[in-house]
Every structure is written in C-alpha cells, then in structure tokens.
Amino acid sequence: MTSLRTTSSQTIRKQMIELLTNGRYGARDLSQELHQSENEIYSHLRHIERTLKASGQQLVIEPSLCLNCGFLFTNRKRLNPPSRCPRCKKTRIRRPRYTVR
Numbered sequence: 001m002t003s004l005r006t007t008s009s010q011t012i013r014k015q016m017i018e019l020l021t022n023g024r025y026g027a028r029d030l031s032q033e034l035h036q037s038e039n040e041i042y043s044h045l046r047h048i049e050r051t052l053k054a055s056g057q058q059l060v061i062e063p064s065l066c067l068n069c070g071f072l073f074t075n076r077k078r079l080n081p082p083s084r085c086p087r088c089k090k091t092r093i094r095r096p097r098y099t100v101r
C-alpha cells in the first residue's frame with residue numbers, strides 16, 4: 001500500500017531536504033525526482049523553509065534571471081517563478097533553484 005501517490009508529505013519533505021542538502025534543484029527537477037506536481041513542490045518548499053529555520057538551516061533560493069537582459073529577481077519573495085521580466089517584458093526566464101545550507 002505504499003505507492004508513490006500515497007507517500008506521506010513528511011516523507012517527501014524529508015527526501016526533498018536530503019536532495020537539497022546535497023545539490024541545487026529547480027522545482028521541475030524536484031517534481032520529476034519525487035513524483036509530485038510542481039504546485040505540490042512549492043507547497044512543500046514553503047513548509048521546509050519554516051522547518052529548516054527551526055533547526056538552524058536555511059532554504060537558499062537562487063533567484064530567477066532574465067535570459068534576455070540579465071535582470072535578477074532578487075526581491076521576489078514568492079517561490080514560484082515569475083512569468084515575465086519587469087524590465088524588458090520578455091518571458092525567457094531562468095527559473096529559480098533551491099538548495100539547503
């Protein structure tokens with residue numbers, strides 16, 4: 001009875017923290033790795049961010065980058081990627097990546 005669909009959120013978050021401690025991943029990578037939708041990944045990330053703070057670790061977000069003009073989305077507080085660049089209005093955005101320190 002332990003198909004991937006029924007894996008508990010706690011287990012998934014544990015796996016995510018393990019992955020992120022050893023590497024840098026985008027939401028899409030995590031989604032494929034853990035068989036969760038990207039929306040689920042974002043909700044897990046928000047949860048992990050709080051959990052890590054309590055244990056003295058930190059979820060580090062490498063900000064999105066506009067591949068057209070180089071604009072870095074450093075002030076963006078939301079975890080999901082922006083759809084277009086506020087400076088040049090183009091949509092070629094490198095998505096954020098996450099790691100744990």
Ligand SMILES: [Zn+2]
Pocket residue numbers: 066067068069070071085086087088089090
């Ligand atoms: Zn731009």
